[in-house]
Amino acid sequence: MLRLQGLVDSDNARGAAGQRQEIARRITNAVADALPVAKLDVRPHVTLRHTTRVFDLPKRWITEDDLAEAKREQATYLARYEALQDRPLTDVERSRCFGRQRWYGGVVTRHAVQETEPVLPMEAHILRVGDVVFATNQFELYLDYGIRMKARSKAVQTFVVQLAGPGTYLPSARSVAGGSYGSLPASNHVGAEGGDLLVEETLRAIRELFPEKESMADSPFQITTIGTGAVRVNPRRGGPCHLVEANGQRILVDCGRAAVHHLGQAGIPPESIDAVCLTHLHFDHVCDLPLLALLGWNNGRETGLRIIGPTGTGRFLHHAIEETYADDIASRLAHGKDPAGLRWSTTEIQADGLCHQAGPLAVSCAHTPHAGLRNLNFRFDLDGRSVVITSDTNLTPELVELCRSADLLVCECSGTQEFLASVPWGSWHMNPNTVAQLAREAGVGRVLLAHLVVEDWSADPDISEKMAAAVRQSFAGPVAISTDGGQQKVC
Ligand SMILES: [Zn+2]
Ligand SMILES: [Zn+2]
Structure with a gap:
C-alpha cells in the first residue's frame, strides 16, 4: 500500500517517514469526512468534568512454580550473558541476554514482596466532555477490558487511553490460560483479577461524572424561570418562558422573546425539550417557538415537539413555521435532514382538566379570561407535589380551583393596581391584591411573581419588590420575585 502510494521505495522498506505520512493522511481524511456532519451538531454548552482516582489493584500472584521457572531462566540468561563478556556492549545477543535475565529477575523480586506489598496503586484520570469520556490507565490492555468499559459506559463514546503511566500488559483470564507472551508472569504486574477491578472502578468513576439522572431521581421536580418579563425589551428579563423538569421530562410553559437564548445560558439545548404548553x-408568549422547533430539528432531535395550547395553536404553528420557513425547511430536507425531528404533534385544549400525562406526572389546565383570547393556566402534579404557572389572567373561581393547595404558584403580576388602572390593557392582568387573594383563597404554599411588565414602564428600580411587599400584606406565605434563570424546587 505504502509502495503503491509512493511513500516507500519497496515492499521491504520500513519507511518510518512514509508511515508517519500515511498516519497523517488517514487522520486528515477522517477529519474531512466527519467535519461536515459534526458541523450540524455544534453544542455551545457542554459539561466538562474531570476526576482523578487511585485504584488499588491486586498484584498478580507469583506461584512457587512461576518462581522456580523464573530463577531457572534468569540463571540461564545470566550465564550466557557472562559467556559473552568479550563482545562489545552494543552486541545484540549480549544485550538480549542481559535484558532477559533482568526480565525474569523481576519475577523473583516481585515474589519476595508480594506478601507485604499486595496491591499496585494506579492513578486514573477520567475526563467528561459533554457525552464523551476519556478514561486513562497505565496498562497495555487485552481487548476484552476496553470493550467491556466501552460497552457498559454511560458515555455515548468512551475513549480508553492506555499506557498513561509505567505500563505493562494486563492479561485477561483467557490469555493466561492460553499462555501467550503478554500473559506470562514476567510480562505483567497485575493479572485478570486486577483487570476486572480496573474495569469496575473505571466504570464507577465514569458513572459519577453523569449525575443528572441520579439527581433527577433525588429531586425530580423543579422549575426554572427562563424569562420573567413580557412584551417590551427589558435587558434583565426575557419574554415569558418557564421550564418544568419533572420525572425526567422537560416541559416549557410559553416560549417568549429570547427564550431559546436564555435556555442556552441555562445549559438547556432546544432539542432536549419534550413538550411546550402554550398559555395563549x-x-x-410564543415568538420564540418557531426558533425552538427549527433549532431543535437542526441540532438533531429525532422526534418532534409535543405542543399543547389553546384553540388556534395548530393554525399558528402552520403559519409561523411551515409557511414562513417553507423554503428553509425544503432546503434542509434536500440535504438529507430527517423530517421526523420537526414533525410536532399538537393538542388544542377544548375543556378544563387533565391535558397531558407522562408517567406519574399529570398536567392539567383551566381557561380564564384574558384580552378576549382563548387562555390557559397550567398545573403540574407529581407524587403529591404541585406547581401552577398562570397565564396573563383575571382572577376567577376556576383559577382558584386550579391552584388549590399547590406548593408553588408562579403567577403573573403585571403591575401595581394604580399602574394597571392607568393603561388601556390593565384590566387583562393580575396586580398584587388579586395575586394575594388567589394565593390565600387557594391555600398555596408560596408565590413567585413573574411577567413583570411594570418594570418596563416604571423609573422605580424597586417597583417589583414593592409589589411583592404588597402581596405579603394579605398573604402569609413566602413571596419572591422571579429572575431569569432562577431555579425553584417544588416541595
Ligand atoms: Zn403577556
Ligand atoms: Zn397576554
Whole structure:
C-alpha cells in the first residue's frame, strides 16, 4: 500500500517517514469526512468534568512454580550473558541476554514482596466532555477490558487511553490460560483479577461524572424561570418562558422573546425539550417557538415537539413555521435532514382538566379570561407535589380551583393596581391584591411573581419588590420575585 502510494521505495522498506505520512493522511481524511456532519451538531454548552482516582489493584500472584521457572531462566540468561563478556556492549545477543535475565529477575523480586506489598496503586484520570469520556490507565490492555468499559459506559463514546503511566500488559483470564507472551508472569504486574477491578472502578468513576439522572431521581421536580418579563425589551428579563423538569421530562410553559437564548445560558439545548404548553397566542408568549422547533430539528432531535395550547395553536404553528420557513425547511430536507425531528404533534385544549400525562406526572389546565383570547393556566402534579404557572389572567373561581393547595404558584403580576388602572390593557392582568387573594383563597404554599411588565414602564428600580411587599400584606406565605434563570424546587 505504502509502495503503491509512493511513500516507500519497496515492499521491504520500513519507511518510518512514509508511515508517519500515511498516519497523517488517514487522520486528515477522517477529519474531512466527519467535519461536515459534526458541523450540524455544534453544542455551545457542554459539561466538562474531570476526576482523578487511585485504584488499588491486586498484584498478580507469583506461584512457587512461576518462581522456580523464573530463577531457572534468569540463571540461564545470566550465564550466557557472562559467556559473552568479550563482545562489545552494543552486541545484540549480549544485550538480549542481559535484558532477559533482568526480565525474569523481576519475577523473583516481585515474589519476595508480594506478601507485604499486595496491591499496585494506579492513578486514573477520567475526563467528561459533554457525552464523551476519556478514561486513562497505565496498562497495555487485552481487548476484552476496553470493550467491556466501552460497552457498559454511560458515555455515548468512551475513549480508553492506555499506557498513561509505567505500563505493562494486563492479561485477561483467557490469555493466561492460553499462555501467550503478554500473559506470562514476567510480562505483567497485575493479572485478570486486577483487570476486572480496573474495569469496575473505571466504570464507577465514569458513572459519577453523569449525575443528572441520579439527581433527577433525588429531586425530580423543579422549575426554572427562563424569562420573567413580557412584551417590551427589558435587558434583565426575557419574554415569558418557564421550564418544568419533572420525572425526567422537560416541559416549557410559553416560549417568549429570547427564550431559546436564555435556555442556552441555562445549559438547556432546544432539542432536549419534550413538550411546550402554550398559555395563549399573544406574540410575547410564543415568538420564540418557531426558533425552538427549527433549532431543535437542526441540532438533531429525532422526534418532534409535543405542543399543547389553546384553540388556534395548530393554525399558528402552520403559519409561523411551515409557511414562513417553507423554503428553509425544503432546503434542509434536500440535504438529507430527517423530517421526523420537526414533525410536532399538537393538542388544542377544548375543556378544563387533565391535558397531558407522562408517567406519574399529570398536567392539567383551566381557561380564564384574558384580552378576549382563548387562555390557559397550567398545573403540574407529581407524587403529591404541585406547581401552577398562570397565564396573563383575571382572577376567577376556576383559577382558584386550579391552584388549590399547590406548593408553588408562579403567577403573573403585571403591575401595581394604580399602574394597571392607568393603561388601556390593565384590566387583562393580575396586580398584587388579586395575586394575594388567589394565593390565600387557594391555600398555596408560596408565590413567585413573574411577567413583570411594570418594570418596563416604571423609573422605580424597586417597583417589583414593592409589589411583592404588597402581596405579603394579605398573604402569609413566602413571596419572591422571579429572575431569569432562577431555579425553584417544588416541595
Ligand atoms: Zn403577556
Ligand atoms: Zn397576554
